[in-house]
Amino acid sequence: VYEVIRVYGGRAFLLPEHLDRLARSAGGIRLEVPMETGPLASAVEDLIARGRLDCGMVYLQLTRGRAPRNHVFPRARPTLLFYLRELPPPPPTGGEAVRLLSVADERWRNCWIKSIALLPNVLAKNRAVEAGCDEAVFIEEGRVSECSASNFFAVAKGTLITAPAGEKVLGGITRAAILEEARRLGVKVEERSPGEAEARAADELFIASTTREISHVVGWDGKPAGGGRCGPLTRRLHKSLRRRIESAQARRR
Numbered sequence: 001v002y003e004v005i006r007v008y009g010g011r012a013f014l015l016p017e018h019l020d021r022l023a024r025s026a027g028g029i030r031l032e033v034p035m036e037t038g039p040l041a042s043a044v045e046d047l048i049a050r051g052r053l054d055c056g057m058v059y060l061q062l063t064r065g066r067a068p069r070n071h072v073f074p075r076a077r078p079t080l081l082f083y084l085r086e087l088p089p090p091p092p093t094g095g096e097a098v099r100l101l102s103v104a105d106e107r108w109r110n111c112w113i114k115s116i117a118l119l120p121n122v123l124a125k126n127r128a129v130e131a132g133c134d135e136a137v138f139i140e141e142g143r144v145s146e147c148s149a150s151n152f153f154a155v156a157k158g159t160l161i162t163a164p165a166g167e168k169v170l171g172g173i174t175r176a177a178i179l180e181e182a183r184r185l186g187v188k189v190e191e192r193s194p195g196e197a198e199a200r201a202a203d204e205l206f207i208a209s210t211t212r213e214i215s216h217v218v219g220w221d222g223k224p225a226g227g228g229r230c231g232p233l234t235r236r237l238h239k240s241l242r243r244r245i246e247s248a249q250a251r252r253r
């Protein structure tokens with residue numbers, strides 16, 4: 001299992017939330033995180049400080065450890081590793097303009113586990129890129145679940161709609177932060193999988209993840225979508241998320 005944590009201004013953003021999800025994912029595959037949350041959080045912050053990373057990410061991975069190949073869980077000591085990577089400065093409000101390609105959802109029913117077994121996601125993403133798109137959007141039985149490496153949001157008549165985290169949707173940390181911001185702003189939120197036709201006709205569409213923050217959707221399967229621009233609620237939610245990022249940085253200085 002793994003985590004990707006954003007670093008802004010030399011600080012890990014939403015670190016407790018990421019470490020909670022790591023513990024849930026590990027529990028989902030019957031693996032224990034070999035460190036308590038407090039010391040692990042300190043070790044991550046310490047690496048960021050020692051690496052003098054200002055803007056970037058931490059990649060953290062937990063596996064069962066080194067052992068001869070076998071399907072049976074080994075008695076090995078789990079391997080927990082994390083490293084830093086620099087990333088470009090945050091995107092402007094509304095983020096990149098992205099185009100989506102629909103791909104049938106062939107994944108298992110435990111997508112809430114943030115597992116490194118990402119083959120269907122990788123194949124879907126590559127099909128999207130080969131078709132001149134930026135992200136693959138998974139569709140199952142006429143409903144939109146999420147994208148290959150991001151959560152999917154639609155805005156219809158001022159209501160924010162996104163699929164509930166669970167079998168087919170990862171509980172994105174950015175997704176949760178956006179939903180909190182939306183509720184705080186008094187925006188109506190519906191956690192349900194939007195129908196494909198409903199999503200294609202939505203007033204605004206965006207995708208969200210730790211590394212991209214928010215990207216607005218302008219095209220889908222070669223046709224305009226999401227109004228073909230960054231919509232007003234998308235912009236407002238991204239501004240609100242950015243304020244939260246900035247206040248987290250200020251608080252921890």
Ligand SMILES: Cc1ncc(COP(=O)(O)O)c(C=O)c1O
Pocket residue numbers: 004121146147148149150151170171172173174175208209210211
């Ligand atoms: C399948 C999938 N859904 C959603 C997300 C977004 O999650 P987060 O906001 O925690 O980065 C990711 C992130 O990589 C992902 O791989």
